Amino acid sequence: MVALANIVIGPIVIALIFGFIVGTRLHLSEENSFKFTIGAIIALIVGGFLMAYDIGQFATYQDLPIATVFLATIFGVFIGSALLGGRAKGDH
Amino acid sequence: MSDKITSLRSFIMALATIIFAASLFDAIYGFKELIQPGISLVYNAIGTQLAPNMVTLVVFDWRGFDTLGESLILVTAVLVVLLVFGRGKILDKNINADAAASDMDEGDDE
Amino acid sequence: MVEGKKSPNWNKDDSSPILKIMTLPIAIIMIALGIMTILGGHITPGGGFQGGAMIAGAIIFCVIVYGVDGSPIKLSHKFINALESIGALAYVLLGLAGLALTGSFLYNVGGNLYGVVPQAIAAIFSYPDVTHAGIVPYLNIAVGLKVFVGLSAVVIAFSQFKKLAEEE
Numbered sequence: 468m469v470a471l472a473n474i475v476i477g478p479i480v481i482a483l484i485f486g487f488i489v490g491t492r493l494h495l496s497e498e499n500s501f502k503f504t505i506g507a508i509i510a511l512i513v514g515g516f517l518m519a520y521d522i523g524q525f526a527t528y529q530d531l532p533i534a535t536v537f538l539a540t541i542f543g544v545f546i547g548s549a550l551l552g553g554r555a556k557g558d559h
Numbered sequence: 560m561s562d563k564i565t566s567l568r569s570f571i572m573a574l575a576t577i578i579f580a581a582s583l584f585d586a587i588y589g590f591k592e593l594i595q596p597g598i599s600l601v602y603n604a605i606g607t608q609l610a611p612n613m614v615t616l617v618v619f620d621w622r623g624f625d626t627l628g629e630s631l632i633l634v635t636a637v638l639v640v641l642l643v644f645g646r647g648k649i650l651d652k653n654i655n656a657d658a659a660a661s662d663m664d665e666g667d668d669e
Numbered sequence: 670m671v672e673g674k675k676s677p678n679w680n681k682d683d684s685s686p687i688l689k690i691m692t693l694p695i696a697i698i699m700i701a702l703g704i705m706t707i708l709g710g711h712i713t714p715g716g717g718f719q720g721g722a723m724i725a726g727a728i729i730f731c732v733i734v735y736g737v738d739g740s741p742i743k744l745s746h747k748f749i750n751a752l753e754s755i756g757a758l759a760y761v762l763l764g765l766a767g768l769a770l771t772g773s774f775l776y777n778v779g780g781n782l783y784g785v786v787p788q789a790i791a792a793i794f795s796y797p798d799v800t801h802a803g804i805v806p807y808l809n810i811a812v813g814l815k816v817f818v819g820l821s822a823v824v825i826a827f828s829q830f831k832k833l834a835e836e837e
Contacts, residue, residue: 477797478708481810485704489724489817492748493697494741501693501741511694515701525709536708540701609780610711610802618716619808623775627760630718630812634753637819641826 474531479539486543491551493544508545515541684734692734693741699727707813711802717809721816728821737828749822756815763804763811766794779803 495503515538525534606616618626703723710716731740767776771785778786779795780803796806 475797475799480797482704482708485707485810486701488752489700489704489742492742492744494743501690503693507694511697514694515698518698522705525705525713534705537701537705540704541697544697544700605782608782608801609777610800610805612711612713612716614714615711615716615805615809619711619805620777620780620803623764623808626808626812627764627775630760630815631757633816633819634757637753637822640823644826644830 474535478536482536482539483543483546486540487547490544490547493548493552495548495552512541512545688734692730696727696731696742699730700724703727703813703817707809708806710809711796711798711800711805717812718816720809721813722820724813724817725820725824728817729824732824732828737825744818744821744825749818752814752818753822756811756813756818759811760808760815763794763807767804777803777805780805 501507516533519533519535519537522534522537524532525536602617602621603613606613606621609616609620700723703720703726705720706713706715706723707717707720710720728740728742728744731742735741763778764775767778768774770776770778770790776785779791779793780801781788781791791803794804794807796802796804798806
Protein backbone atom coordinates (compact mmCIF):
# COMPACT_ATOMS: atom_id res chain seq x y z
CA MET A 468 0.00 0.00 0.00
CA VAL A 469 1.54 3.19 -1.22
CA ALA A 470 0.17 6.18 0.61
CA LEU A 471 1.18 9.81 0.27
CA ALA A 472 -0.28 12.07 2.95
CA ASN A 473 -3.37 9.93 3.49
CA ILE A 474 -4.04 9.60 -0.27
CA VAL A 475 -3.87 6.08 -1.64
CA ILE A 476 -1.98 6.33 -4.92
CA GLY A 477 -2.38 2.87 -6.43
CA PRO A 478 -5.97 3.08 -7.71
CA ILE A 479 -5.30 6.60 -9.02
CA VAL A 480 -2.39 5.40 -11.13
CA ILE A 481 -4.37 2.48 -12.47
CA ALA A 482 -7.31 4.77 -13.23
CA LEU A 483 -4.99 7.11 -15.14
CA ILE A 484 -3.66 4.20 -17.19
CA PHE A 485 -7.14 2.82 -17.89
CA GLY A 486 -8.46 6.23 -18.87
CA PHE A 487 -5.42 6.74 -21.08
CA ILE A 488 -6.16 3.47 -22.90
CA VAL A 489 -9.75 4.47 -23.60
CA GLY A 490 -8.78 8.06 -24.33
CA THR A 491 -6.33 7.11 -27.07
CA ARG A 492 -9.36 6.27 -29.24
CA LEU A 493 -11.20 9.52 -28.56
CA HIS A 494 -11.11 12.18 -31.27
CA LEU A 495 -11.88 15.44 -29.54
CA SER A 496 -12.05 17.49 -32.75
CA GLU A 497 -14.30 15.33 -34.87
CA GLU A 498 -16.18 17.26 -37.55
CA ASN A 499 -19.82 16.57 -36.74
CA SER A 500 -19.63 16.32 -32.96
CA PHE A 501 -19.02 18.53 -29.97
CA LYS A 502 -15.97 20.72 -30.49
CA PHE A 503 -13.80 20.51 -27.39
CA THR A 504 -12.13 23.84 -26.99
CA ILE A 505 -9.99 24.68 -23.96
CA GLY A 506 -12.99 26.21 -22.24
CA ALA A 507 -15.07 23.10 -22.76
CA ILE A 508 -12.35 20.89 -21.29
CA ILE A 509 -12.05 23.17 -18.27
CA ALA A 510 -15.82 23.21 -17.86
CA LEU A 511 -15.96 19.41 -18.00
CA ILE A 512 -13.16 19.13 -15.43
CA VAL A 513 -14.97 21.54 -13.11
CA GLY A 514 -18.13 19.47 -13.58
CA GLY A 515 -16.05 16.42 -12.82
CA PHE A 516 -14.92 17.99 -9.56
CA LEU A 517 -18.54 18.67 -8.62
CA MET A 518 -19.54 15.10 -9.48
CA ALA A 519 -16.57 13.72 -7.57
CA TYR A 520 -17.55 15.76 -4.52
CA ASP A 521 -21.09 14.42 -4.73
CA ILE A 522 -19.91 10.84 -5.14
CA GLY A 523 -17.83 11.18 -2.02
CA GLN A 524 -14.85 9.16 -0.87
CA PHE A 525 -15.39 6.42 -3.35
CA ALA A 526 -12.35 4.31 -3.81
CA THR A 527 -11.21 3.58 -0.30
CA TYR A 528 -13.47 5.68 1.92
CA GLN A 529 -10.65 7.07 4.01
CA ASP A 530 -8.72 9.64 2.01
CA LEU A 531 -9.83 12.91 0.42
CA PRO A 532 -13.56 13.73 0.45
CA ILE A 533 -13.76 13.50 -3.35
CA ALA A 534 -13.76 10.47 -5.64
CA THR A 535 -10.13 10.53 -6.70
CA VAL A 536 -10.49 7.59 -9.08
CA PHE A 537 -13.25 9.36 -10.99
CA LEU A 538 -11.18 12.52 -11.40
CA ALA A 539 -8.08 10.57 -12.37
CA THR A 540 -10.06 8.79 -15.07
CA ILE A 541 -11.27 12.07 -16.59
CA PHE A 542 -7.72 13.41 -16.58
CA GLY A 543 -6.47 10.16 -18.10
CA VAL A 544 -9.04 10.32 -20.89
CA PHE A 545 -8.03 13.87 -21.76
CA ILE A 546 -4.31 13.14 -21.58
CA GLY A 547 -4.68 10.09 -23.81
CA SER A 548 -6.84 11.98 -26.25
CA ALA A 549 -4.42 14.89 -26.39
CA LEU A 550 -1.40 12.66 -26.93
CA LEU A 551 -2.73 10.02 -29.30
CA GLY A 552 -6.40 10.66 -29.91
CA GLY A 553 -6.25 12.70 -33.08
CA ARG A 554 -3.85 10.35 -34.76
CA ALA A 555 -5.36 6.91 -34.18
CA LYS A 556 -5.37 5.14 -37.51
CA GLY A 557 -7.48 2.28 -38.80
CA ASP A 558 -10.89 3.42 -37.67
CA HIS A 559 -13.75 1.02 -37.64
CA MET B 560 -52.23 -48.80 -37.69
CA SER B 561 -51.15 -45.21 -37.14
CA ASP B 562 -53.42 -44.99 -34.13
CA LYS B 563 -51.65 -47.93 -32.62
CA ILE B 564 -48.24 -46.33 -33.10
CA THR B 565 -49.43 -43.05 -31.64
CA SER B 566 -50.87 -44.77 -28.62
CA LEU B 567 -47.68 -46.74 -28.16
CA ARG B 568 -45.66 -43.52 -28.30
CA SER B 569 -48.00 -41.89 -25.82
CA PHE B 570 -47.57 -44.85 -23.49
CA ILE B 571 -43.79 -44.70 -23.71
CA MET B 572 -43.84 -40.97 -23.13
CA ALA B 573 -46.10 -41.33 -20.11
CA LEU B 574 -43.87 -44.06 -18.69
CA ALA B 575 -40.75 -41.98 -19.17
CA THR B 576 -42.41 -38.99 -17.57
CA ILE B 577 -43.46 -41.07 -14.59
CA ILE B 578 -39.95 -42.46 -14.12
CA PHE B 579 -38.39 -39.02 -14.41
CA ALA B 580 -40.91 -37.45 -12.05
CA ALA B 581 -40.51 -40.24 -9.49
CA SER B 582 -36.72 -39.94 -9.49
CA LEU B 583 -36.91 -36.15 -9.30
CA PHE B 584 -39.28 -36.20 -6.34
CA ASP B 585 -37.16 -38.85 -4.69
CA ALA B 586 -34.13 -36.60 -5.11
CA ILE B 587 -35.97 -33.57 -3.80
CA TYR B 588 -37.39 -35.45 -0.79
CA GLY B 589 -34.11 -35.98 0.98
CA PHE B 590 -32.44 -32.87 -0.37
CA LYS B 591 -32.32 -30.92 2.85
CA GLU B 592 -30.15 -33.49 4.54
CA LEU B 593 -27.81 -33.65 1.56
CA ILE B 594 -26.81 -29.99 1.72
CA GLN B 595 -23.75 -29.33 3.86
CA PRO B 596 -22.90 -25.63 3.92
CA GLY B 597 -19.57 -26.22 5.61
CA ILE B 598 -17.08 -24.58 3.26
CA SER B 599 -19.55 -21.80 2.52
CA LEU B 600 -19.74 -20.91 6.21
CA VAL B 601 -15.97 -21.00 6.49
CA TYR B 602 -15.52 -18.76 3.49
CA ASN B 603 -18.18 -16.35 4.68
CA ALA B 604 -16.26 -16.05 7.92
CA ILE B 605 -12.78 -15.55 6.55
CA GLY B 606 -13.56 -13.94 3.19
CA THR B 607 -14.07 -10.45 4.55
CA GLN B 608 -10.44 -10.38 5.64
CA LEU B 609 -9.63 -9.85 1.96
CA ALA B 610 -12.09 -7.12 0.96
CA PRO B 611 -15.49 -5.86 2.13
CA ASN B 612 -17.53 -6.78 -0.95
CA MET B 613 -18.49 -10.41 -0.43
CA VAL B 614 -20.23 -10.80 -3.80
CA THR B 615 -17.12 -9.91 -5.77
CA LEU B 616 -15.04 -12.12 -3.52
CA VAL B 617 -17.28 -15.10 -4.16
CA VAL B 618 -17.36 -14.41 -7.90
CA PHE B 619 -13.67 -13.67 -8.39
CA ASP B 620 -11.87 -15.39 -5.56
CA TRP B 621 -13.77 -18.42 -4.42
CA ARG B 622 -15.32 -19.26 -7.78
CA GLY B 623 -12.69 -17.67 -10.00
CA PHE B 624 -12.49 -20.63 -12.34
CA ASP B 625 -16.23 -20.35 -12.92
CA THR B 626 -15.84 -16.68 -13.79
CA LEU B 627 -13.09 -17.49 -16.26
CA GLY B 628 -15.44 -19.72 -18.21
CA GLU B 629 -18.22 -17.20 -17.85
CA SER B 630 -16.13 -14.45 -19.36
CA LEU B 631 -14.95 -16.71 -22.16
CA ILE B 632 -18.62 -17.16 -23.05
CA LEU B 633 -18.69 -13.49 -24.04
CA VAL B 634 -15.71 -13.97 -26.34
CA THR B 635 -17.46 -16.92 -27.93
CA ALA B 636 -20.66 -14.93 -28.35
CA VAL B 637 -18.87 -12.06 -30.08
CA LEU B 638 -17.00 -14.51 -32.28
CA VAL B 639 -20.18 -16.30 -33.30
CA VAL B 640 -22.00 -13.03 -33.98
CA LEU B 641 -19.22 -11.86 -36.26
CA LEU B 642 -19.04 -15.26 -37.94
CA VAL B 643 -22.74 -15.84 -38.53
CA PHE B 644 -23.96 -12.37 -39.35
CA GLY B 645 -20.86 -10.96 -40.95
CA ARG B 646 -19.64 -14.11 -42.71
CA GLY B 647 -16.11 -12.79 -42.49
CA LYS B 648 -16.73 -9.65 -44.53
CA ILE B 649 -16.18 -7.25 -41.65
CA LEU B 650 -12.99 -9.02 -40.75
CA ASP B 651 -11.56 -8.92 -44.26
CA LYS B 652 -12.48 -5.29 -44.74
CA ASN B 653 -10.92 -4.21 -41.47
CA ILE B 654 -7.75 -6.16 -41.97
CA ASN B 655 -7.39 -4.53 -45.37
CA ALA B 656 -8.09 -1.10 -43.89
CA ASP B 657 -5.50 -1.63 -41.15
CA ALA B 658 -2.94 -2.86 -43.62
CA ALA B 659 -3.58 0.09 -45.92
CA ALA B 660 -3.38 2.55 -43.05
CA SER B 661 -0.15 1.11 -41.76
CA ASP B 662 1.29 1.09 -45.28
CA MET B 663 0.45 4.73 -45.76
CA ASP B 664 2.27 6.11 -42.77
CA GLU B 665 5.09 4.11 -41.39
CA GLY B 666 7.21 5.58 -38.64
CA ASP B 667 4.22 7.26 -37.06
CA ASP B 668 2.76 6.18 -33.76
CA GLU B 669 1.80 2.55 -33.18
CA MET C 670 -22.80 25.61 -33.18
CA VAL C 671 -26.25 26.18 -34.67
CA GLU C 672 -25.96 29.50 -36.41
CA GLY C 673 -28.76 31.78 -37.53
CA LYS C 674 -32.19 30.59 -38.53
CA LYS C 675 -30.91 27.75 -40.61
CA SER C 676 -33.12 24.80 -39.92
CA PRO C 677 -31.30 21.56 -39.16
CA ASN C 678 -30.75 19.14 -41.93
CA TRP C 679 -33.02 16.21 -41.21
CA ASN C 680 -31.69 13.48 -43.34
CA LYS C 681 -31.78 10.03 -41.86
CA ASP C 682 -28.05 9.72 -41.17
CA ASP C 683 -27.95 12.92 -39.19
CA SER C 684 -29.21 13.34 -35.66
CA SER C 685 -30.46 16.39 -33.80
CA PRO C 686 -28.00 19.15 -32.81
CA ILE C 687 -29.08 18.79 -29.20
CA LEU C 688 -28.01 15.17 -29.18
CA LYS C 689 -24.82 16.00 -31.05
CA ILE C 690 -23.77 18.60 -28.51
CA MET C 691 -24.69 16.64 -25.40
CA THR C 692 -23.54 13.13 -26.28
CA LEU C 693 -19.75 13.41 -26.18
CA PRO C 694 -19.42 15.05 -22.71
CA ILE C 695 -21.97 12.58 -21.33
CA ALA C 696 -20.02 9.73 -22.90
CA ILE C 697 -16.81 10.90 -21.22
CA ILE C 698 -18.60 11.06 -17.86
CA MET C 699 -19.99 7.56 -18.46
CA ILE C 700 -16.53 6.23 -19.24
CA ALA C 701 -15.23 7.72 -16.00
CA LEU C 702 -18.09 6.21 -14.01
CA GLY C 703 -17.49 2.80 -15.61
CA ILE C 704 -13.79 2.80 -14.80
CA MET C 705 -14.61 3.92 -11.26
CA THR C 706 -17.00 0.99 -10.95
CA ILE C 707 -14.34 -1.44 -12.16
CA LEU C 708 -11.68 -0.15 -9.78
CA GLY C 709 -14.02 -0.13 -6.80
CA GLY C 710 -15.28 -3.60 -7.55
CA HIS C 711 -13.82 -5.25 -4.46
CA ILE C 712 -15.13 -2.59 -2.06
CA THR C 713 -18.47 -1.43 -3.40
CA PRO C 714 -21.24 -3.05 -5.44
CA GLY C 715 -20.39 -3.59 -9.06
CA GLY C 716 -17.34 -5.11 -10.64
CA GLY C 717 -15.65 -5.86 -13.90
CA PHE C 718 -18.67 -6.89 -15.91
CA GLN C 719 -20.84 -4.00 -14.80
CA GLY C 720 -18.17 -1.35 -15.30
CA GLY C 721 -17.23 -2.73 -18.69
CA ALA C 722 -20.86 -2.64 -19.72
CA MET C 723 -21.01 1.02 -18.66
CA ILE C 724 -18.00 1.93 -20.82
CA ALA C 725 -19.49 -0.03 -23.69
CA GLY C 726 -22.72 1.91 -23.12
CA ALA C 727 -20.86 5.19 -23.65
CA ILE C 728 -19.36 3.93 -26.90
CA ILE C 729 -22.69 2.55 -28.10
CA PHE C 730 -24.24 5.94 -27.30
CA CYS C 731 -21.69 7.69 -29.54
CA VAL C 732 -22.11 5.13 -32.32
CA ILE C 733 -25.89 5.51 -32.30
CA VAL C 734 -25.93 9.30 -32.23
CA TYR C 735 -23.06 10.16 -34.56
CA GLY C 736 -23.15 7.10 -36.77
CA VAL C 737 -20.31 4.66 -37.22
CA ASP C 738 -18.20 6.82 -39.50
CA GLY C 739 -18.54 10.07 -37.60
CA SER C 740 -18.22 8.66 -34.11
CA PRO C 741 -15.57 10.43 -32.04
CA ILE C 742 -14.66 7.21 -30.24
CA LYS C 743 -13.31 4.92 -32.90
CA LEU C 744 -12.25 1.41 -31.92
CA SER C 745 -10.06 -0.11 -34.57
CA HIS C 746 -9.80 -3.80 -35.30
CA LYS C 747 -6.31 -3.96 -33.84
CA PHE C 748 -7.44 -2.25 -30.63
CA ILE C 749 -10.35 -4.64 -30.11
CA ASN C 750 -8.10 -7.59 -30.89
CA ALA C 751 -5.39 -6.46 -28.49
CA LEU C 752 -7.63 -5.65 -25.54
CA GLU C 753 -9.64 -8.85 -25.84
CA SER C 754 -6.42 -10.88 -25.91
CA ILE C 755 -4.88 -8.93 -23.05
CA GLY C 756 -7.95 -9.44 -20.89
CA ALA C 757 -8.16 -13.18 -21.45
CA LEU C 758 -4.40 -13.70 -21.13
CA ALA C 759 -4.16 -11.66 -17.94
CA TYR C 760 -6.89 -13.72 -16.32
CA VAL C 761 -5.32 -17.02 -17.31
CA LEU C 762 -1.80 -15.90 -16.35
CA LEU C 763 -2.95 -14.75 -12.91
CA GLY C 764 -4.51 -18.16 -12.50
CA LEU C 765 -1.32 -19.87 -13.63
CA ALA C 766 0.68 -17.83 -11.12
CA GLY C 767 -1.39 -19.39 -8.37
CA LEU C 768 -0.91 -22.80 -9.95
CA ALA C 769 2.85 -22.39 -10.11
CA LEU C 770 3.29 -20.99 -6.62
CA THR C 771 0.84 -23.03 -4.58
CA GLY C 772 -0.47 -25.84 -6.76
CA SER C 773 -4.07 -24.72 -7.07
CA PHE C 774 -5.35 -22.79 -10.05
CA LEU C 775 -6.47 -19.19 -9.36
CA TYR C 776 -5.21 -19.19 -5.79
CA ASN C 777 -5.37 -15.65 -4.47
CA VAL C 778 -1.62 -15.11 -4.38
CA GLY C 779 -1.76 -11.52 -3.15
CA GLY C 780 -4.41 -12.08 -0.51
CA ASN C 781 -2.66 -15.17 0.78
CA LEU C 782 -5.30 -16.30 3.28
CA TYR C 783 -3.58 -19.59 4.09
CA GLY C 784 -0.06 -18.16 4.22
CA VAL C 785 1.30 -20.60 1.64
CA VAL C 786 3.13 -18.04 -0.46
CA PRO C 787 6.20 -16.20 0.87
CA GLN C 788 5.55 -12.62 1.83
CA ALA C 789 7.90 -11.12 -0.77
CA ILE C 790 6.08 -12.83 -3.64
CA ALA C 791 2.68 -11.98 -2.19
CA ALA C 792 3.62 -8.31 -2.09
CA ILE C 793 4.09 -8.30 -5.87
CA PHE C 794 0.58 -9.52 -6.57
CA SER C 795 -1.26 -7.50 -3.94
CA TYR C 796 -3.28 -4.52 -5.07
CA PRO C 797 -1.94 -1.20 -3.70
CA ASP C 798 -4.95 -0.37 -1.59
CA VAL C 799 -6.10 -0.26 2.01
CA THR C 800 -7.67 -3.70 1.65
CA HIS C 801 -5.83 -7.00 1.23
CA ALA C 802 -7.78 -7.97 -1.84
CA GLY C 803 -4.83 -9.51 -3.65
CA ILE C 804 -5.49 -10.42 -7.25
CA VAL C 805 -9.23 -9.76 -7.15
CA PRO C 806 -8.97 -6.16 -8.50
CA TYR C 807 -6.65 -7.33 -11.26
CA LEU C 808 -9.17 -9.96 -12.29
CA ASN C 809 -11.81 -7.23 -12.22
CA ILE C 810 -9.70 -5.10 -14.56
CA ALA C 811 -9.13 -8.00 -16.95
CA VAL C 812 -12.82 -8.86 -17.11
CA GLY C 813 -13.67 -5.17 -17.49
CA LEU C 814 -11.38 -4.82 -20.50
CA LYS C 815 -12.84 -7.92 -22.11
CA VAL C 816 -16.47 -6.91 -21.56
CA PHE C 817 -15.94 -3.30 -22.68
CA VAL C 818 -14.32 -4.37 -25.92
CA GLY C 819 -16.61 -7.32 -26.58
CA LEU C 820 -19.93 -5.52 -26.18
CA SER C 821 -18.66 -2.59 -28.24
CA ALA C 822 -17.49 -4.92 -30.99
CA VAL C 823 -20.94 -6.50 -31.31
CA VAL C 824 -22.69 -3.14 -31.68
CA ILE C 825 -20.09 -1.73 -34.06
CA ALA C 826 -20.36 -4.85 -36.19
CA PHE C 827 -24.15 -4.69 -36.23
CA SER C 828 -24.09 -1.06 -37.28
CA GLN C 829 -21.76 -1.91 -40.14
CA PHE C 830 -23.82 -4.73 -41.62
CA LYS C 831 -26.37 -2.32 -43.06
CA LYS C 832 -23.61 -0.45 -44.82
CA LEU C 833 -22.25 -3.69 -46.25
CA ALA C 834 -25.70 -4.69 -47.46
CA GLU C 835 -26.09 -1.35 -49.21
CA GLU C 836 -22.75 -1.71 -50.94
CA GLU C 837 -23.73 -4.96 -52.56
